[in-house]
Amino acid sequence: MKIDLSSLGFRKTPFTRELAISDRFTLDYQRDAAEEIRRTVAQRMSATLVAPAGTGKTVTLRLLVSQLPEARYSVRYVKVTGLSKRDLCKEIARACGLEGAGSYPSLVCRLQEHFQDAAGTDGVRLVILLDEAHDLRPDSLAMLRLLTNFDMDSRLVLSLVLAGQPPLQRLLSRPAAEAVAQRMAHAATLRLLSRDETRAYMEHRCRVAGAPTTPFDAEAFEAIFEMSRGNLRAIDRLALKALEEAAKAKAQTVSPNEVLAARQHLWL
Ligand SMILES: Nc1ncnc2c1ncn2[C@@H]1O[C@H](COP(=O)(O)OP(=O)(O)O)[C@@H](O)[C@H]1O
Ligand SMILES: [Mg+2]
Incomplete structure (x- = not known):
């Protein structure tokens, strides 16, 4: 039940998740983390944001989005929920406005084509934000590797931002994740x-x-x-x-x- 706080002078409920980014509290370290990731993405590279639950990662991603001009960046947000690689692929396709039907290999192809086309038009940079990335399954990491693999790695088509809790670090340090981990040009974090x-x-x-x-x-x-x-x-x-x-x-x-x-x- 929602309790009325107007007797304490509130016009709306304070301390909720629903906070306009313009109403946020300025935290230097959060602004710096968003700026470091922005610079990484501007250089066509990928980054991680690793910090414990509740320390402001999702808000940092929203701050980042607000600083990527729509004319130059096409940003897609996907929340990972321990999905299979196929389902995650579908989620990414949906976030990109593509049909999510078909077999897994055909989905991967469709996404790769989409990314390549997007990269070919007006220099618009494609950025995929994967929030709660500590929930990524190992085979999904391999799928991300496939999605970001173009022309034998000679072209940087897509920037990934993986945000998640500390287990994400462990996930990325596994030998099987080496290929994706190598693409992470910057590791940002947040503090208490x-x-x-x-x-x-x-x-x-x-x-x-x-x-x-x-x-x-x-x-x-x-x-x-x-x-x-x-x-x-x-x-x-x-x-x-x-x-x-x-x-x-x-x-x-x-x-x-x-x-x-x-x-x-x-x-x-
Ligand atoms: N700069 C900020 N200004 C105001 N509130 C913030 C700010 N950063 C985080 N918060 C608040 O802290 C809560 C937790 O942040 P969130 O980004 O969801 O953490 P995480 O994604 O790391 O679990 C959010 O619901 C939001 O209310
Ligand atoms: Mg979050």
Whole structure:
């Protein structure tokens, strides 16, 4: 059930996933990661973005997309979900606006042709973002190798950005993944928020949700930082739940009591 937070000054629900990229909080390291990947892609190469769950990878990809001009880049986003190589191929085809029917080899051919055609037109760069890439199966990695293989590697037709949790690194370091791993010209990562960043982040998210003042008291900020260890998603979940606890109790501020109650309702 959604709890009304207007008594705390909010015009919309804060700390949700639905955040316009223009409303994001500026984190230098996230901006740098997006910029490093952008430069890699501009040089027609591929990159990885490896960081733990909830540290801002998907938002970094969205930031990257916002910085790739549509006139020069054709960007496709695919979320990997442990699919077979054929199903993943289908997903990529669908993301590229192609028919997903037919046998696996014919799909691979169709995609290769599509990429080659796209590369031939007006210098538009094709970029495929594979999010949750730690869920890639080994045979899917081999398929990616096929998709990016043109003219004996003499042409760089497609840039891949593989974003995923740390197991992605292990997946790429396997001998079978060597061919794909070799194509990754840049490895970007993200870190956890510091204490000061956590506070500034929470204040920002309250502000963009319409709250004129931030309802958390100093100890509540501290409690959220301690419990979340600066993980963005953990901060979001704790902060929203603590606000709901405060609203239910008709309190005007969030104290560590609400944060503790919030943790009891969450798997953290
Ligand atoms: N720069 C940012 N500004 C505001 N919120 C952010 C920012 N980066 C991440 N978030 C928030 O953190 C949450 C987790 O980020 P996300 O990109 O989904 O992490 P990951 O993909 O690494 O699991 C998102 O739902 C979003 O609300
Ligand atoms: Mg994500």
